[in-house]
Amino acid sequence: MQPESAMTPGLEVTVLVSIGRHPLTGRARRADQDARGVELARSLADAQVRLLHAGERDESSEAALRGYLGMGFTELSLLEQPEGADVLPALAEALDATSPHLVITGERAERGEGSGLLPYLLAERLGWPLVSGLAAVESVEDGVATLLQALPRGQRRRLKVRLPVIVTVDDAAPAPRQSAYGPARRGAFEATAGPVSVDDEWAAWHVQPARQRPKRLKIVKAASARDRFKAAAAKAEGGGGQVLTDVTPTQGAEAIFTLLREEDVLR
Amino acid sequence: MLDILLPILIFAALALAAIGAVRRIRLWRQGRPSPVPVLRGLAAVPRRYLVDLHHVVARDKVMSNTHVATAGGFVAAMGLAIVVHGLGLAEGILGWLLLAASATMFAGSLFVARRRRDPPARLSKGPWMRLPKSLMAFSLGIFVVTLPAVGVLPAGFSQGLGSWLVALVLAGVVAWGLAELVFGMTWGGPMKHAFAGALHLAFHRRPERFSTKGGEGNRSTGLKALDLEDDQAPLGVETPSDFTWNQLLGFDACVQCGRCEAVCPAFAAGQPLNPKKLIQDMVVGMAGGSDAHYTGSPYPSPERGDRPVGEHHGTPHGPIVAPASTKDGKALVDAETLWSCTTCRACVEECPMMIEHVDAIVDMRRHLTLEEGATPGKGAEVIDNLIATDNPGGFDPGGRLNWAADLELPLMADVERAEVLLWLGDGVFDMRNQRTLRALVKVLRAAGVDFAVLGNEERDSGDVARRLGDEATFQSLARRNIATLAQYRFDCVVTCDPHSFHVLKNEYGAFYPEGQESDYPVWHHSTFINQLIEAGRLRLAPGQAARVTYHDPCYLGRYNGEYEAPRAVLQALGVELVEMQRSGYRSRCCGGGGGAPVTDIPGKQRIPDMRMGDVRETQAEQVVVGCPQCTAMFEGVVPPAGDEEVAVKDIAEMVAAALDTTPEAPPAPRDASTAQTTEEVMS
Numbered sequence: 001m002q003p004e005s006a007m008t009p010g011l012e013v014t015v016l017v018s019i020g021r022h023p024l025t026g027r028a029r030r031a032d033q034d035a036r037g038v039e040l041a042r043s044l045a046d047a048q049v050r051l052l053h054a055g056e057r058d059e060s061s062e063a064a065l066r067g068y069l070g071m072g073f074t075e076l077s078l079l080e081q082p083e084g085a086d087v088l089p090a091l092a093e094a095l096d097a098t099s100p101h102l103v104i105t106g107e108r109a110e111r112g113e114g115s116g117l118l119p120y121l122l123a124e125r126l127g128w129p130l131v132s133g134l135a136a137v138e139s140v141e142d143g144v145a146t147l148l149q150a151l152p153r154g155q156r157r158r159l160k161v162r163l164p165v166i167v168t169v170d171d172a173a174p175a176p177r178q179s180a181y182g183p184a185r186r187g188a189f190e191a192t193a194g195p196v197s198v199d200d201e202w203a204a205w206h207v208q209p210a211r212q213r214p215k216r217l218k219i220v221k222a223a224s225a226r227d228r229f230k231a232a233a234a235k236a237e238g239g240g241g242q243v244l245t246d247v248t249p250t251q252g253a254e255a256i257f258t259l260l261r262e263e264d265v266l267r
Numbered sequence: 268m269l270d271i272l273l274p275i276l277i278f279a280a281l282a283l284a285a286i287g288a289v290r291r292i293r294l295w296r297q298g299r300p301s302p303v304p305v306l307r308g309l310a311a312v313p314r315r316y317l318v319d320l321h322h323v324v325a326r327d328k329v330m331s332n333t334h335v336a337t338a339g340g341f342v343a344a345m346g347l348a349i350v351v352h353g354l355g356l357a358e359g360i361l362g363w364l365l366l367a368a369s370a371t372m373f374a375g376s377l378f379v380a381r382r383r384r385d386p387p388a389r390l391s392k393g394p395w396m397r398l399p400k401s402l403m404a405f406s407l408g409i410f411v412v413t414l415p416a417v418g419v420l421p422a423g424f425s426q427g428l429g430s431w432l433v434a435l436v437l438a439g440v441v442a443w444g445l446a447e448l449v450f451g452m453t454w455g456g457p458m459k460h461a462f463a464g465a466l467h468l469a470f471h472r473r474p475e476r477f478s479t480k481g482g483e484g485n486r487s488t489g490l491k492a493l494d495l496e497d498d499q500a501p502l503g504v505e506t507p508s509d510f511t512w513n514q515l516l517g518f519d520a521c522v523q524c525g526r527c528e529a530v531c532p533a534f535a536a537g538q539p540l541n542p543k544k545l546i547q548d549m550v551v552g553m554a555g556g557s558d559a560h561y562t563g564s565p566y567p568s569p570e571r572g573d574r575p576v577g578e579h580h581g582t583p584h585g586p587i588v589a590p591a592s593t594k595d596g597k598a599l600v601d602a603e604t605l606w607s608c609t610t611c612r613a614c615v616e617e618c619p620m621m622i623e624h625v626d627a628i629v630d631m632r633r634h635l636t637l638e639e640g641a642t643p644g645k646g647a648e649v650i651d652n653l654i655a656t657d658n659p660g661g662f663d664p665g666g667r668l669n670w671a672a673d674l675e676l677p678l679m680a681d682v683e684r685a686e687v688l689l690w691l692g693d694g695v696f697d698m699r700n701q702r703t704l705r706a707l708v709k710v711l712r713a714a715g716v717d718f719a720v721l722g723n724e725e726r727d728s729g730d731v732a733r734r735l736g737d738e739a740t741f742q743s744l745a746r747r748n749i750a751t752l753a754q755y756r757f758d759c760v761v762t763c764d765p766h767s768f769h770v771l772k773n774e775y776g777a778f779y780p781e782g783q784e785s786d787y788p789v790w791h792h793s794t795f796i797n798q799l800i801e802a803g804r805l806r807l808a809p810g811q812a813a814r815v816t817y818h819d820p821c822y823l824g825r826y827n828g829e830y831e832a833p834r835a836v837l838q839a840l841g842v843e844l845v846e847m848q849r850s851g852y853r854s855r856c857c858g859g860g861g862g863a864p865v866t867d868i869p870g871k872q873r874i875p876d877m878r879m880g881d882v883r884e885t886q887a888e889q890v891v892v893g894c895p896q897c898t899a900m901f902e903g904v905v906p907p908a909g910d911e912e913v914a915v916k917d918i919a920e921m922v923a924a925a926l927d928t929t930p931e932a933p934p935a936p937r938d939a940s941t942a943q944t945t946e947e948v949m950s
């Protein structure tokens with residue numbers, strides 16, 4: 001340790017990592033966005049990075065979690081939770097106890113509900129600010145982080161946020177490094193039992209693979225390459241449509257029905 | 268005078284050599300343990316030298332005769348000199364024999380000198396340039412000092428005042444020769460190759476490569492399995508001392524002849540790899556120091572012409588490749604050097620010292636991939652795909668047979684047994700290779716072969732993962748493929764992918780569960796088609812009046828020794844075959860092996876472009892290949908302006924096009940009613 005970094009207390013970062021699911025084969029893996037979060041954390045100078053996962057521990061989830069260890073970690077904290085449990089209280093308690101400066105997580109999980117709500121609920125519970133869609137953490141000085149938020153079409157917004165903060169990353173964050181097999185299998189799980197709250201609602205849900213939705217074809221009438229490029233790069237425009245207020249349910253249903261017919265969704 | 272000096276010189280040289288030997292052996296012993304049969308190994312040295320090593324050396328006739336004269340002369344002369352001059356036993360024939368031996372050696376050294384007059388670029392200079400002089404000093408010196416012993420010169424020759432000077436000069440010359448040839452052997456001079464080389468032959472890590480009285484050696488080209496059992500053990504080779512001791516010994520045996528450099532496709536393409544320099548770097552690392560004393564061709568560099576020597580340094584226990592965190596990013600070898608290799612084995616095939624470059628390179632890659640997670644280029648993505656989808660392209664593993672929707676290929680899962688298990692390979696996802704596969708299916712059907720495919724149960728063979736150093740993914744794929752294969756009965760496996768062929772044939776054996784073993788032959792489709800032709804099961808209509816050349820895929824040729832079958836098939840097709848200058852065991856790689864297209868290390872030119880240049884030299888209209896990688900690499904080559912495109916054809920496509928589809932001459936008498944029913948069903 002160099003003397004100056006010993007003097008400035010290191011930035012404590014916790015990355016929430018979940019178990020991913022390969023889109024084609026459904027195999028468990030490190031979740032892509034969470035892995036990007038880990039990569040982001042690794043790129044921070046002087047940061048003490050801790051990996052935290054709340055969930056079940058079995059063979060396939062362990063293999064997937066080792067994917068994060070292979071990014072250069074010796075241990076991963078594991079809050080053991082039974083299948084179908086709501087991990088929010090356990091995570092909130094663990095974060096409250098360790099009080100890191102920065103919590104990084106992916107935008108949404110690749111399995112389970114995948115609603116993308118967890119970071120928001122967590123921020124609400126802890127009373128911390130939340131910044132979504134992060135592209136980079138530019139600097140952290142005197143308890144204030146300068147963040148670069150990714151907006152659509154490559155735009156970026158610079159934000160200053162007082163720590164502690166929860167940030168989420170999506171595909172705009174740098175791609176995760178390769179997970180190396182050796183460190184991955186040597187890494188240890190630091191398992192603790194957290195409070196368990198059973199998610200009754202989830203238990204009642206029926207989950208089935210989603211069917212791919214057909215994509216709306218963009219019809220471009222362009223004579224030149226320049227027009228085609230402009231059309232491709234143009235913002236998706238709202239336009240059209242109508243706002244119905246104060247209508248009866250039947251009228252509303254009829255309007256929707258007509259639209260679906262126009263769009264050829266119903267024939 | 269000389270009677271006193273010579274024994275002193277000889278025994279002093281021997282003593283120094285013994286001390287040097289102990290020091291050298293200690294250097295090798297820094298490596299990991301690797302048990303060898305010591306006595307049996309030593310006993311095998313003469314045969315391994317005279318038969319196996321000479322088999323390689325003899326490809327260059329002049330050099331091999333030179334070596335026989337020089338080395339044979341030296342061994343005899345040294346042995347006799349110990350008796351004649353060391354022990355003073357010059358009686359009778361011994362002195363004459365010594366004269367003959369030293370004369371032979373002198374003749375040999377004249378040839379060595381001639382070769383050193385204008386040495387080709389592949390030879391190292393530096394101390395090697397003085398070697399012919401040292402050889403001459405030894406042989407001439409011994410010759411002259413032996414003359415009085417046999418009485419050719421008067422005994423008074425070395426008496427009297429003026430002869431003092433002569434004696435001293437002679438003693439000096441002999442001392443020079445002894446220094447270079449005897450203790451230089453163990454203290455690191457050019458003659459080190461003799462000492463290390465002999466022991467390397469004795470304790471080679473792949474003893475099965477050598478012939479025995481019982482028969483030929485085998486190629487032993489499968490990579491050695493990495494033990495993944497111990498989950499705390501560091502994986503692969505990080506420092507020179509992580510090699511096994513006999514690998515280190517092997518590196519030390521290098522004579523810097525540069526034959527490997529001359530055939531290396533990556534070196535020729537200007538990528539930063541020179542197998543000879545790599546081996547020398549390992550020697551530098553083993554002893555500790557910098558590469559400043561290296562006097563051969565350096566690693567090429569696409570930007571700077573050559574990478575200067577002297578910037579890299581290593582120690583036995585220091586990292587070979589600088590970890591990402593080091594400041595100047597330099598250690599013994601740059602990572603790019605290791606990733607430039609296509610694992611084509613041309614270097615191993617040419618090396619007279621039987622050094623195993625590919626093993627060493629893959630060992631170091633294993634560390635980079637498994638411990639550092641530093642597979643360059645698209646490597647990491649390919650490995651992730653292999654883990655998640657069992658194919659390098661990340662395609663849906665449920666779509667392996669989409670290309671054959673109309674072919675109704677019999678599935679092993681349905682038929683459970685077949686004469687041939689057709690291993691399709693990952694080419695199923697590649698539109699170009701699908702054409703080859705269709706052709707192969709057509710040929711098999713024409714020959715009435717009972718075959719079946721695994722379909723979606725097939726996975727990548729693991730070849731790329733393994734060459735990229737990801738032994739874990741390879742072993743996982745191998746084990747799962749083996750379990751799938753074990754469910755079905757078949758007589759043999761046939762594949763049109765030489766990489767799958769090699770892995771299934773030579774590398775899966777180590778991964779069978781206890782008590783099981785692979786009990787089926789694996790054939791490349793060219794071999795199998797040739798068998799069909801020889802058995803008269805295929806009717807061909809020769810008449811493709813094409814002028815073709817044939818490219819030997821590395822994994823079929825050098826890895827598995829199959830040079831004949833594809834040529835026999837071409838002959839049966841009646842096409843005119845013109846050989847490229849580099850064909851057969853000297854075939855030049857297409858650039859597609861070893862994950863090289865994935866890691867994509869830049870060079871001055873591309874390997875497939877060079878190979879297509881070889882093809883164009885033959886003025887063939889078509890180049891016939893037997894590998895999906897080669898096909899892809901060659902089809903990616905843009906012909907030079909004004910040149911015509913050379914068609915790239917897989918051998919299966921050639922055969923499919925030549926199938927005789929005219930109805931069999933006299934139709935076998937059949938039941939007329941059956942023929943009719945068939946027709947009715949058609950409508």
Ligand code: SF4
Nearest residue numbers: 521522524525527618
């Ligand atoms: S490695 Fe073999 S072929 Fe290459 S220079 Fe050394 S001895 Fe010659």
Ligand code: SF4
Nearest residue numbers: 531608609611612614
């Ligand atoms: S295997 Fe081929 S590419 Fe690799 S070092 Fe040897 S000759 Fe060069």
